[in-house]
Amino acid sequence: MSKEIIHTDNAPAAIGAYSQAVKAGNTVYLSGQIPLDPATMTVVEGGFAAETHQVFKNLKAVCEAAGGSLDQIVKLNAYLTDLSNFATFNEIMGQYFSKPYPARAAVGVASLPKGVQVEAEAVLFLG
Numbered sequence: 001m002s003k004e005i006i007h008t009d010n011a012p013a014a015i016g017a018y019s020q021a022v023k024a025g026n027t028v029y030l031s032g033q034i035p036l037d038p039a040t041m042t043v044v045e046g047g048f049a050a051e052t053h054q055v056f057k058n059l060k061a062v063c064e065a066a067g068g069s070l071d072q073i074v075k076l077n078a079y080l081t082d083l084s085n086f087a088t089f090n091e092i093m094g095q096y097f098s099k100p101y102p103a104r105a106a107v108g109v110a111s112l113p114k115g116v117q118v119e120a121e122a123v124l125f126l127g
Contacts, residue, residue: 001025008065011058012036015113021062026127028066032079033058034116048085048117049092055120056096068124070096075123076104082117083108089118 006021006028014020014031021030035044035051036058044054060070078089086106093101102122112119 006062006066008061010038010061010065012038012041015041021066021124023066023126026125028063028068028124028126030059030062030066030073030122030124032077032119032121033062034113034119036114043114043116048082049088051116051118052089052092055118056092059120059122060096063122063124066124066126068126071098072124072126073097073102073122074125076102077121078104078106079109079112079119080106080117081109081112085117 001024004023005019006023008020011020011033018031021028033055035054036042037044037054038058044050063069063072080086080089089106
């Protein structure tokens with residue numbers, strides 16, 4: 001099975017040795033997205049809620065570049081620097097996904113790149 005690299009200018013460019021996403025068969029593995037504005041490559045302002053919205057906008061752009069949508073995500077991993085923001089994350093996630101929701105993990109971490117408060121990665125199934 002070959003792999004296809006997915007890239008879009010509508011999501012932040014990779015800032016390391018990775019791709020925005022990799023498609024293998026009908027499955028797309030989306031790299032972690034942090035709340036960078038793809039046009040400026042700077043962290044969005046406005047606090048945790050604004051950062052979370054940007055993370056989902058970035059994931060959506062990569063899903064669309066792969067030929068899918070957020071509703072085709074089967075697994076989402078979220079990383080939060082403060083788990084007291086979990087309820088806000090959950091509420092905002094509900095604005096971007098329809099039932100049935102994907103499987104998910106939410107993990108508290110000490111820090112994330114560029115000092116952001118939230119990051120999310122996902123697995124998309126196109127079958």
